[in-house]
Amino acid sequence: MEFRGQAISLFSGAGGLDLGAHEAGFAVRAAVEHDRDAAATMEKNFDTLTRPVIQEDILDVSTEQILAAANMKSGEPDLLIGGPPCTPFSKSGFWLDWKRDGLDPDASLLQSYTKVLREAQPRMFILENVYALTFKNKASSDPFNRLMREIKEAGYTAFPLVLNAADFGVPQARPRLFVMGVREGLTLHPHPQPTHNGKWERRATGTADTRPHVTTSQALASVVAEPEPTETVAGRYGHLLPEIPPGDNYLYYTEKRGHPDPQFGWRKRYWSFLLKLDPARPSPTIQAQPGPYVGPFHWENRRLRVPELKRLFTFPDTFELTGSRNAIQSQLGNSVPPYLAYKVVKAIVGEDDPDEIMGETTVFE
Template sequence: MANKILTMNSVELFTGAGGLAIGISNAGFRHQAAIERDKDACLTIRSNQQRGIQAVADWPVFQADVSQFDFTTLQVKGEIDLLAGGPPCQPFSQGGKHQGWDDSRDMFPQFFRAVRELKPKAILVENVKGLLRSSFSQYFEYIILQLTYPEIVQKPGEDWVDHLSRLERHHTVGRHDGLSYRVVFRNLNAADYGIPQKRDRVFIVGFRSDLGVEWSFPAPTHSQEAMLWEQWVTGDYWERHQVPLCERPEVPRKQCSSLYNLQSSLFPPLTKPWRTVRDAIWDLPVPGSEEGFSKVLNHVVIPGARKYPGHTGSPLDEPAKTLKAGVHGVPGGENMLAFHTGEVRYFTVREAARLQTFPDEYFFPHCWTQTMRQLGNAVPVALAEMIASSIRTHLLRVRAIQV
C-alpha cells in the first residue's frame, strides 16, 4: 500500500534536452512519456540513457510532434498525476517576432488538448516572461481560463477571442460540474531559488478542482541582499573562494545603494545568498587544459568571444545573465563569461550546464551551437525539482486521505 501511495505518474510535453523532466523525475515522479519533436534533443536524452544516467534511464522517449500525438496510445496504470511542459517560447519571446497566437509554433492549444484527454491531477507549465507583456495580456487570460476549463473547447469557426468571451461568461457563473482546475501563476527569478542565473520565467500550476488542493508557490530561499552582505559586509564570500584582497573587484556601481542600506542594518538577511557564476564553476579545471579535457565532460574552450556595447557577458561574482537559445551575437552576451580583468570568453558547455543545474554526468553529444540552443531553452533542473516536489507533497496528502 505504501508503494502505491508513493508512485506518481507524469507525462512531459516539449521535453527538449530534459531540464524540466529531470527535475520532475528527481522530485519522485515517473515519466510515462517524454514527447519531443526535435531529433537532436531526443538524441541528447537517448545518449544519456545509453550511458546509464539514472535520472533519464526509464523514460519512454517519443520523437513526435505533440500536435500529432495520440495520447490514447499511452499504456498507463492508473491516473496521470502530473502533466508538465514548456510550450515553445518563440511566439512570446522578447527576441522573437512577437506573433503570439498567430505563430504556428504556439503550442498552448496542444497543451490544452493534452489536459482535456489525460485529465491529470496537476499541471505545470513554464514559459518566457514575455508572455506577461501587455500585448499578450488578453491571450494570457485566455490561457489561464482554458486551463481552468479545458473541456469548454472552441467551436468550429470560432476564434480564440470569441472563445475567451465564452470562457469569461462561464467563469462568472461560478459553478461548473465538468473537468476544471484551480490555476495560479507567477513570474519567478531562478536566482531567488538558488540557481546561479538571473532567469525570469512564468510558471503556471493547476490542481484538478475535485481534489480540493490549496497550493501556493514556494517562498524564495535566496536573495541579492544576502549575496551583497556576504561579499561586502562580512567578506565571507571572498574567504570561501580564497580570493585575496588585491584580486577582489570594486563594488559594482549599480549595487552601491543596496549595499549602503545593508551596512546600516544590524542584522544579516534571513535568506541565503544568491549563487554566483564563481559558486557554480569554482571546482572545474581550467577549460582547455589537459585535466579539463580528460576529466570533465563537455568542458572545451570555444574561441572567438569578444565584447562590445551591449554585449559584455556575465560577471563572475553575480548570478549569470539568462542563458539563451541564441549563440554567437546574442544581445547582452548572456552565453559569455566576463572576468574582472576585462577579459571575456564563452562558457563551456559544462559551465552552461552547471548554470542550468544539470548533473555533471549528463552528456551533451552535439556541437556547442546546438547544445547552447538546448541549454538556453531548458528549465533549470533544481528549480523544476523544487516546484515539482511541492506539487507532489500536496498530491500525496490527497492520496493519503483517499486511501
C-alpha cells in the same frame, strides 16, 4: 529509487523539468520532443521512459498515443509537465510585427498542452513559459487569458506566478512563468518560497531574510572544462571583449561612459551584446541561440564551455547532452534549471522545504 507517481512530459527538450520531477519522486514514463538531438538527450538520461521519446510534431500526436507510450489511461497520470516553445511571447520577438500581432504559429502550442491536459486528466500539472506571456499586448494578453480559461474548462484549479531561478539557489537570473494546477477538488499548494535574494535588472529580488544569490564564481569554482574549438570570440568586435570589465557590456565603449574611442551609440544594441559575466553575481539569462557577440561571456574573454553552462543551469556534471555544440547550447538555453524545477514540483505536492536540496545535482550553498 522509489517513485511517488508517474509523469508525462511535453516539449521535453533536454529534460530540465523532467530531471526536477524525477528527483522529486516522479517517474517520467512518456515524453514528446520534436528535436532529434533533444530527444536523444532525453533517452540517454532517463531510464524510466516506458518507450522511446515520441519524436514528432506535437500537433500530429494524439493524447491516446501519448498515454499508450506511458502504458496509462486517461485519469492515471499523476503529473503533466512541459514548456511550450516561447518564441511568440519572448521580449526578443516583439520587434517583428507578425509576432506582435500574435500570428506566430508556435502560439498554438499552448493549446496542444491544454488539449492533452483536458484529455489525459492528470492529477496535477506544471506549465512553464517566458514571463512575457503575461504582458499586456497583442501577442500575449489574449493567449494568456485563453490559456487560463482552457485550464479551467479542462477541470483544473491553477495559479500562475513568475519565479526567478536565482531566488532559488540557481546561479543564473532566469525569470520564468510557472502555472501550477490540480484537478478540481484537490488541494492546490502555493508556489515555492524564495531561498535567496539579490539584484535583478537594478531591482531587489527574493526576500530579505534569505541567503544571497549564488554567484558565477561559486558555481564555476570547481568545474573541470577543457578548451573548446569555438570558444574564441573573433570577428569584427571580438577584440573589444578583453577591455570590458566583468559584469559590463558594450556600453563600456560609449561616449556617455567616457570612453576615449567610442565604438557604439548609447543603448543602440541589445543589453547582452558583449556582455561579460560578473564573478560576484549570478549569470544573466543564457540564451538558446545567441549571436556571435551575444553574451554572457566568461570573464576570461571567451565563450562559456559546456560543463560551465551545465553548472549555471544546475544540470549534474554527469548529465550527457547529445548533438553539436550549437545543438547543446540550444538545448540548455531552452531548458528549465533542474533545481528550480525540483523546487516547483516539491511545492505542488505540498513539500516546500527551503532547506531541502536536490539529490545528486550540483547545488551551491
